[in-house]
Amino acid sequence: MKNKKIEKLEAIRGFAAFYVVLFHLLPQKILLFGINIGFLFRFGSEAVIMFFILSVFVIKYTWESSSDKSFKKYFLRRFLRIYIPLICIFLLAYILKCYAEGSLADPEWKTLLGNLFMLQDVISLKPNVISPVYMGNGVLWSLSYEWWFYMIFLFLSKKIAPSKIHIWVSILTILAAISYVIYPFIINRIFMYFGIWWIGVRFAEIYLKGEVYTFTSIKNYSYVLIVIIALLSINLYLNFGYTKTYEYPLVAYPFIELRHFVFAILAMFGGIIWNRFNWFGFHELFGVFKYLAPFSYGIYISHHYLVIEATYLDFISNTILKNTLYILLMFLFSYIIEVIIYGQIRKKLNSYLLIKI
Known part of the structure; x- marks a missing residue:
């Protein structure tokens, strides 16, 4: 039964990744029998929020089941998981840029370093960003959040007693939200978004204890999210003028943060409701993913270069055929870097370092 539940997480993860591709690929207007169904593919940022929640569920699950909770094992495991495929993407981006320019291109060292140190965000949509995403790959913004979430989780799990850790997270995330209203920047933004990530911890704890998902089981943490939503509503009111600054205000400060937290709490409640109905229709909708x-x-990290901004198949005039081939090549490349390359490196480190990574 537990394996089937974890399999559902895998299906949602696969679906979320492919949905982000469709979000960037498909036009906003797709008419079907006179009805615009394009709006169904306008929630790419919400798919990223699902990634956050699913990610920490797995992190918490593996953390609790691991006998070795050392910094070395945890750090190496997370470092390799993030950076091995990511470095392949950086190389791909540079090669494609050189190909497009017909010579050795500018590697954009400053931006590359900003991304390697996980300081990147979408500079055109949020204030006080330290580094833009590398070579225009917008989805890389989420990796900086994910990486620092890993580090915050490790620190809290090792330094704070389990009985007090939820209180600490509640205080940290609410204080971050308050400071974000005063002055938004990378540190309080990450700590505030850690509140979304922590939903996965709460769900993982319930799962590991073999308890039932109910509204009561997540009631206390719901109050924390509601407080943050209220603070972000105030922030939207105070800084509404920024919606005229950005070209796409619905995915920019100060609206996008509120949108993310509202979706996160709806996803949390939605998961509990769907669980009550024994996930009726889940397999039919998401099983294949x-x-x-x-x-x-x-x-997730390759589709910008291999599908959205790709030009290497421009000799094909049929758009549907061309995009289908782009997607298939993206699948192949993603499989190679994540399953084969990362998988082999992980196995070798298992042998040489004698730890399970």
Whole structure:
């Protein structure tokens, strides 16, 4: 039964990755029998929020089941998981840029370093960003959040007693939200978003204890999210003028943060409701996407270059055929970097370092 529940997480992860591709690929207006169904593919940022929640569920699950909770094992495991495919993407981006320019291109060292140190965000949509995403790959913004979430989780798990850790997270995330209203920047933004990530911890704890998902089981943490939503509503009111600054205000400060937290709490409640109905229709809707899960991270970080901004198949005039080939090549590339390359490196480190990574 537990394996089937974890399989659902894999299916959602695969679906979320592919959905982000469709979000960037498909036009906003797709008419079907006179009805615009394009709006169904306008929630790419919400798919990223699902990644956050699913990610920490797995982190918490593996953390609790691991006998070795050392910094070395945890750091190496997370470092390799993030950076091995990511470095392949950086190389791909540079090669494609050189190909497009017909000579050795500018590697954009400053931006590359900013991304390697996980300081990147979408500079055109948020204030006080330290580094833009590398070579225009917008989805890389989420990796900086994910990486620092890993580090915050490790620190809290090792330094704070389990009985007090939820209180600490509640205080940290609410204080971050308050400071974000005063002055938004990378540190308080990450700590505030850690509140979304922590939803996965709460769900993982319930799962590990074999308890039932109910509204009561997540009631206390719901109050924390509601407080943050209220603070972000105030921030939207105070800084509404920024919506005229950005070209796409619905995915920019100060609206996008509120949108993310509202979706997160709806996803949390929605998961509990769907669980009560024994996940009716889940397999039919999402089951097939479990096959994308093993290389979903690769899909997520490569599709900008291999599908959205790709030009290497421009000799094909049929748009549907061309995009289909782009997607298939993206699947192949993602499988190679995430399953084969990362998988082999992980196995070798298992042998040389004698730790399970």
